[in-house]
Every structure is written in structure tokens, then in C-alpha cells.
Amino acid sequence: MAQVQGVALNDNQDPDTRRLVITRDGLAVLLNALRRHGYRLIGPRLGDGAIQFTDIDGVDDLPQGWTAVQEAGHYRLQRRADAALFGYAVGPHSLKRYLHPPRLRLWRMHRDAMQGCSSDSGADPGGDPGGDAETSDRDPQTTAPAGPFAFVGVRPCELRALAIQDRVLLGGQQIDPHYQARRAGCFIVAVACGSPGGTCFCQSMQAGPGLRDGFDLGLTELDTDPTDPPQGQRLLLAIGSARGRALLTEIPHRPATAAEIAQGERVVARAADAMGRHLDGDGLRERLLAVLEHPYWDQVGARCLGCTNCTLVCPTCFCTSVEDHTDLTGQYAERTRRWDSCFTGDFSYIHGGSVRQHRAARYRQWLLHKLATWHDQFGSPGCVGCGRCITWCPVGIDLSAEAAALAAAAASQPGLPTAPPADPSPAPTSAPQPAAMPARRHE
Amino acid sequence: MTKPRRPTLAVWKFASCDGCQLTLLDCEEELLAVAGAVEIARFLEATRAVRPGPYDISLVEGSITTAADRDRIQAVRRESGLLVAIGACAAGGGIQALRNRASLAELTAAVYARPDYLDTLAESTPIAEHVPVDYELRGCPIAKGQLLEVITALLAGRQPVLPPHSVCHDCKLAGQVCVMVAQGIPCLGPLTQAGCGALCPGFQRGCYGCFGPMEQPNRPALDHWLRALGVGTAAAGRLDGRFDPRLQALAEDTGD
Numbered sequence: 001m002a003q004v005q006g007v008a009l010n011d012n013q014d015p016d017t018r019r020l021v022i023t024r025d026g027l028a029v030l031l032n033a034l035r036r037h038g039y040r041l042i043g044p045r046l047g048d049g050a051i052q053f054t055d056i057d058g059v060d061d062l063p064q065g066w067t068a069v070q071e072a073g074h075y076r077l078q079r080r081a082d083a084a085l086f087g088y089a090v091g092p093h094s095l096k097r098y099l100h101p102p103r104l105r106l107w108r109m110h111r112d113a114m115q116g117c118s119s120d121s122g123a124d125p126g127g128d129p130g131g132d133a134e135t136s137d138r139d140p141q142t143t144a145p146a147g148p149f150a151f152v153g154v155r156p157c158e159l160r161a162l163a164i165q166d167r168v169l170l171g172g173q174q175i176d177p178h179y180q181a182r183r184a185g186c187f188i189v190a191v192a193c194g195s196p197g198g199t200c201f202c203q204s205m206q207a208g209p210g211l212r213d214g215f216d217l218g219l220t221e222l223d224t225d226p227t228d229p230p231q232g233q234r235l236l237l238a239i240g241s242a243r244g245r246a247l248l249t250e251i252p253h254r255p256a257t258a259a260e261i262a263q264g265e266r267v268v269a270r271a272a273d274a275m276g277r278h279l280d281g282d283g284l285r286e287r288l289l290a291v292l293e294h295p296y297w298d299q300v301g302a303r304c305l306g307c308t309n310c311t312l313v314c315p316t317c318f319c320t321s322v323e324d325h326t327d328l329t330g331q332y333a334e335r336t337r338r339w340d341s342c343f344t345g346d347f348s349y350i351h352g353g354s355v356r357q358h359r360a361a362r363y364r365q366w367l368l369h370k371l372a373t374w375h376d377q378f379g380s381p382g383c384v385g386c387g388r389c390i391t392w393c394p395v396g397i398d399l400s401a402e403a404a405a406l407a408a409a410a411a412s413q414p415g416l417p418t419a420p421p422a423d424p425s426p427a428p429t430s431a432p433q434p435a436a437m438p439a440r441r442h443e
Numbered sequence: 444m445t446k447p448r449r450p451t452l453a454v455w456k457f458a459s460c461d462g463c464q465l466t467l468l469d470c471e472e473e474l475l476a477v478a479g480a481v482e483i484a485r486f487l488e489a490t491r492a493v494r495p496g497p498y499d500i501s502l503v504e505g506s507i508t509t510a511a512d513r514d515r516i517q518a519v520r521r522e523s524g525l526l527v528a529i530g531a532c533a534a535g536g537g538i539q540a541l542r543n544r545a546s547l548a549e550l551t552a553a554v555y556a557r558p559d560y561l562d563t564l565a566e567s568t569p570i571a572e573h574v575p576v577d578y579e580l581r582g583c584p585i586a587k588g589q590l591l592e593v594i595t596a597l598l599a600g601r602q603p604v605l606p607p608h609s610v611c612h613d614c615k616l617a618g619q620v621c622v623m624v625a626q627g628i629p630c631l632g633p634l635t636q637a638g639c640g641a642l643c644p645g646f647q648r649g650c651y652g653c654f655g656p657m658e659q660p661n662r663p664a665l666d667h668w669l670r671a672l673g674v675g676t677a678a679a680g681r682l683d684g685r686f687d688p689r690l691q692a693l694a695e696d697t698g699d
């Protein structure tokens with residue numbers, strides 16, 4: 001993980017290459033230790049028919065022995081034959097939910113008796129340093145006590161998405177102070193993927209399924225026999241930061257044997273072969289930009305509902321809109337930021353109407369931003385291959401299939417002009433900080 | 444210095460069940476503040492005392508189903524500064540618009556002993572088909588938060604925040620797991636305008652569309668998918684969007 005704006009996000013300058021082993025009991029001790037150190041534990045947990053990413057108390061909350069079948073527009077929980085702790089791919093939620101929350105109060109203002117005004121940043125005194133995620137009893141995730149987050153069971157695609165969010169929200173001319181505050185203190189326990197889902201293609205996007213960096217502690221769960229007791233789970237452990245190493249002094253562990261290390265490598269290699277989806281990224285940006293006016297976009301537009309689900313589940317989509325509210329007394333006003341999406345009419349509304357009138361144009365904006373223009377803007381694709389947009393599209397529109405169809409259309413029309421190569425030097429990362437956030441952060 | 448005059452508020456009822464008006468009384472905590480901010484000049488559900496018009500803000504509940512009401516809405520419009528249609532009946536014609544799809548004579552004969560006593564129009568129609576409407580609050584019933592949003596916005600002289608995007612958008616903001624994808628429950632959320640906070644999916648059931656069509660609903664695409672999923676006739680019947688006939692009409696639409 002790179003240094004961003006002088007903040008060491010994961011201080012892994014001195015990566016420790018030793019491989020260690022912990023058991024399920026060791027993991028329990030680890031999670032308890034994080035809680036004791038004041039972290040708010042967020043991890044996988046069963047709820048409402050899915051493996052959610054939400055508050056957990058400890059290792060007993062993990063969906064041990066569960067997995068999920070994922071296909072385009074389809075997700076179903078299923079029992080596994082073994083007692084794996086992390087035997088599933090990503091669910092509907094991503095870290096974005098916590099680090100770039102769906103609703104956030106930016107500031108509020110009270111008119112006092114003298115008709116003067118006082119305003120503040122919206123942060124609760126002694127509470128969340130990163131602004132005030134709207135409290136609502138229908139959204140318990142944001143009402144729980146704020147604190148530095150410890151994310152447990154973070155997948156490689158999610159780490160890649162985090163690096164992209166860091167680039168977008170911290171690495172350019174505008175720094176998002178809310179993201180910065182939430183991001184700075186978080187502790188990451190990552191897990192390599194052993195059981196990819198039917199919509200996963202992280203291998204194609206070079207994001208997974210193995211772990212590289214960007215975590216404090218990294219786990220790879222070793223296979224067990226279905227007849228082993230649930231307590232028999234063993235996990236390879238890699239240290240990714242000084243903070244991770246320091247915490248490890250409180251956790252029972254032992255060095256890994258050569259056989260265990262080899263077994264861990266097999267788990268990841270097997271996962272790489274089991275990806276449900278594939279996306280050929282070679283020259284994809286140029287090919288997509290060559291078919292801007294292809295009738296295929298209308299074909300996708302006819303199937304698309306314009307519901308915004310794909311953008312909101314995507315771990316890298318960052319667009320927001322601001323809303324102002326007042327109260328009945330006329331003494332109070334506040335400004336809230338909420339997730340927005342390029343699939344709405346308001347998103348591209350300027351004087352006279354929306355720039356993107358139809359779903360075809362909106363789908364094109366989404367697909368091109370993720371797979372083509374993100375390169376020009378941020379120096380990488382905006383997709384990490386997590387498959388969420390495919391699984392959670394209510395009508396199963398498949399980004400990997402649509403991109404492949406469009407790329408094939410480009411290949412079959414050799415007469416079309418090709419796009420210039422992406423600017424290899426993305427925007428500078430050490431620009432001066434502006435005084436205020438732009439009202440609306442869009443593509 | 445005299446305090447500025449409080450704006451006057453009137454509540455009107457047409458063909459409806461009173462549920463939307465009751466949302467105003469349901470603002471328990473905020474009700475005193477509402478009464479402090481506006482002069483409630485006409486609200487028969489709360490008090491028989493009626494102050495004469497004109498009124499700054501009129502909340503109009505219900506659809507137009509009789510010739511008398513067709514005339515009365517014109518009078519209400521003349522007496523009102525801003526006219527806000529509240530609820531699925533006022534906005535779309537309501538559940539009583541189910542009759543628009545059948546023969547009135549057959550229906551009244553089936554329901555009433557003496558249908559000749561009835562004096563009614565053949566169709567139930569939304570307020571906007573008769574007079575200009577300034578704002579429309581959707582839902583059966585309306586959402587309390589949206590009612591307060593409109594009132595506070597009008598008081599502050601700002602535009603109310605009433606996004607026309609889908610229920611799905613709010614469903615995802617709330618962090619809910621999609622019931623259609625994860626449980627195969629048919630849901631009208633992708634076609635329906637937000638405002639309820641994705642209430643039904645939050646209780647593990649599909650949205651039945653009471654907030655009416657979102658900005659650009661694509662019903663053929665959703666119908667096609669549901670048929671492929673093998674959604675049974677009972678579920679498909681429930682998907683008719685009976686609370687807002689505009690969603691029903693979309694079944695024959697081609698989208699955009």
C-alpha cells in the first residue's frame with residue numbers, strides 16, 4: 001500500500017515474509033484483542049439470506065460452514081460439506097459502506113437568538129471524526145458506536161478496490177476528509193480466496209485470488225476434512241505491517257511447516273482456476289472506446305432497468321450528491337451527502353435537461369468509466385472483478401459478457417478509428433489541499 | 444416588530460381512505476412544531492373549525508370519481524397558493540382506479556343492491572388530470588418524512604428533496620439485501636419511485652409499487668426477467684401495481 005498524502009495507511013515498509021499458522025481459537029483471540037484495543041469489528045455474518053459485511057462480536061459470528069451460490073442476478077446461501085470459516089466469495093456489501101458511507105452529514109447550522117448563525121462540521125462531539133453518518137433505526141450499521149474499524153475477512157479484490165478508492169478520494173487534487181479520517185486508523189485482516197463465486201473474475205483484473213499487500217494481517221485458510229471438528233481449522237498467517245506484527249504478540253501462533261505453505265499455495269492456485277467469469281483486459285480500453293456509437297448499447301439499454309444497483313454495490317464507484325434540509329422552526333439547516341449513480345436522470349442534469357437521456361447512454365457511461373476512461377482519470381481500471389454488479393443486478397446484466405460482446409464488435413469493425421492510448425502519467429498525487437470539498441463529486 | 448404571518452394550510456379530501464391525512468396527525472413529535480410554523484386553517488380530520496380561504500398551501504388527498512368532485516377540485520385550486528397532491532389516489536388514481544379496467548355497470552351491479560342510487564364517473568382519475576399540481580407526494584400512504592420535507596421546504600422557500608430514482612437506490616443506501624436476488628421474491632422496486640425508504644424489502648417482502656412509476660421505468664425488461672425466473676401467476680398478479688394504475692399501464696409500454 002502506497003503512502004497517500006503523507007499518511008501511512010498500512011505501514012508495511014518492512015514486510016515480514018515468515019509464514020505462521022493460527023487455529024480457529026487463535027483467530028478468536030485475535031478478534032477479541034482487536035475489540036479490546038478499541039476497534040469496531042466488521043466482518044462476514046449471516047443475515048436476511050446473505051453473507052453480509054457487518055458488525056460482528058467475534059469468531060462465533062462468522063458464517064462457518066456456509067457458502068453462497070452466485071450467478072447473474074442470483075444469490076443463494078448454501079451449506080458447505082466442511083466447516084470452512086471463509087468458504088465463500090464477497091457478499092452485497094463492501095468496505096465502501098463504512099469508509100465512504102451511503103449518507104453522511106457534512107455540516108449543520110443553528111440560528112441563535114441574536115439572529116446570528118453557528119455552524120459545525122456535523123461531527124458529533126467525541127464521536128465519529130469523519131462527519132456524522134446519518135443515524136436511522138433502519139440502518140444499524142451506521143448507528144453503532146463509531147471507532148476505528150477493524151475489517152475482518154477482507155478479500156483481495158476488496159483490497160484492490162481500497163487502493164483505487166485511496167487514489168480517487170485521497171490521491172488527487174481534492175482530498176475527501178471524511179474518507180481520510182475513516183481510512184487512516186483502520187486495521188485490516190485479509191483473507192485469500194479459496195472458493196470464488198460464479199460471478200468472480202478478480203484473476204482477470206489481477207486483483208486476486210491470492211494476497212499481496214495492503215493488509216495488516218493476511219490469512220489463507222487451509223482445507224480440512226469434512227470429518228474434522230469445527231475447531232480444527234488452521235489458517236496460514238502473513239504479517240503485512242508493523243501494527244499487525246505488534247498485535248501478533250498477543251495471539252497464539254507457530255511457524256508454518258513446508259507442507260502447510262505448499263497447501264496454502266494450492267488453495268490459491270485452485271481458486272485461480274475456479275473463477276466463474278473472465279474478462280480479457282488486453283486492449284479493452286481502446287476497443288470499447290472504438291464502439292461508442294454501436295447499436296449494441298441500445299440492446300443493453302433495452303434490458304437495463306436503470307435501477308442503480310450495479311453502481312451502488314460496486315466497491316469503487318464513488319459518486320455522491322448533496323441534499324440540503326431545514327426544519328420546521330427555520331432555526332436549523334443541514335447538508336447531507338449521499339451515494340448517487342450515473343444511472344439516474346438527475347446525475348447528468350444541467351440547464352435544459354439530462355445529458356444522458358436514455359438507459360443506453362447511462363449504461364455506456366458506467367461500463368466505459370469502469371473499464372476505459374478510469375484509466376485516463378486514475379491510471380488503472382475502475383473494476384476489480386468482484387462480480388457484485390453481476391450478481392446484484394435484478395435482471396442479471398453481466399458486465400463481463402457485455403464488455404466481451406462490445407470488444408468483439410470492435411474487432412469485427414476494423415475500419416473504426418481507435419482511441420489514443422491512456423495517459424501513462426495520472427494526475428499528480430501531491431497537489432495542495434483545497435479549502436472545501438466540491439459540492440458534487442462526479443465522474 | 445410584528446411577527447410575519449404564518450402561512451395557512453388546508454387539507455382536502457376526495458375519493459380516498461383518509462390514511463394520507465392521518466399521516467399528518469401521525470407526525471406526533473413534529474405536530475406541535477407544524478402547528479407553530481403554519482396556521483392549520485382547514486383540517487376536518489383534526490377539527491371542525493374551518494377558517495375561510497384562500498390558503499397558502501393545500502394538501503389534496505384522493506382521486507376524482509364524481510362530477511361534483513370534478514367541480515370541487517377547480518374551486519380548491521382557485522383557493523390555493525401551492526397545491527400538493529398527496530398519496531397514490533391523488534397522484535395516480537388509487538386502488539379505486541381498478542374499475543377503469545372494467546365495465547362500470549357490471550361492477551356497480553355486482554357490488555351494490557341499488558346501483559341506480561350511485562352518481563359516479565366511469566373512471567377514477569388523478570388530481571393532475573384536472574388542475575395543475577405543484578408537488579406530488581407518492582405512496583399508499585405517503586411517507587411522513589416526505590410530508591415534513593415538503594412543508595419545511597415550502598416554509599424555507601427551497602425546493603423539496605423528492606428524488607425520482609428507484610426504490611432500489613434507497614434499498615441499497617439502507618444496506619438491505621435484495622430480496623429478489625437473494626430469495627427470488629418478485630419485487631417492483633426497480634420500477635417504483637423512492638420515498639418510502641425501501642420499507643417492504645426491509646421486511647423481507649417485495650415492493651408492490653405503491654409509490655408509482657420511477658423516472659424512467661422499464662417494465663418490459665423486469666417482466667421478461669420474472670417470466671424467465673418462472674414467477675407464478677399469483678405473484679405476477681400482485682405485480683400489477685394495483686395501488687398506482689400508472690404502473691399497470693406500463694405492462695403494455697415499451698420502456699423509454
Ligand code: SF4
Pocket residue numbers: 310313314315316370382383384385386387388389390399
Ligand atoms: S464493475 Fe462490477 S465486478 Fe467490477 S469492481 Fe465494480 S461491482 Fe465489482
Ligand code: SF4
Pocket residue numbers: 311316317318319340341342343365366367369370442443
Ligand atoms: S460515473 Fe463512474 S464512479 Fe460514478 S457511479 Fe457511474 S460508473 Fe460509478
Ligand code: SF4
Pocket residue numbers: 303304305306307308309310311343392393394395396397
Ligand atoms: S445494469 Fe442492472 S443493476 Fe445496473 S442499472 Fe441496469 S438493471 Fe440496474
Ligand code: SF4
Pocket residue numbers: 309394610611612614615619620621622623624630631632633641644649650
Ligand atoms: S429488494 Fe427490491 S427494491 Fe431492493 S434492490 Fe432488490 S429489487 Fe430493488
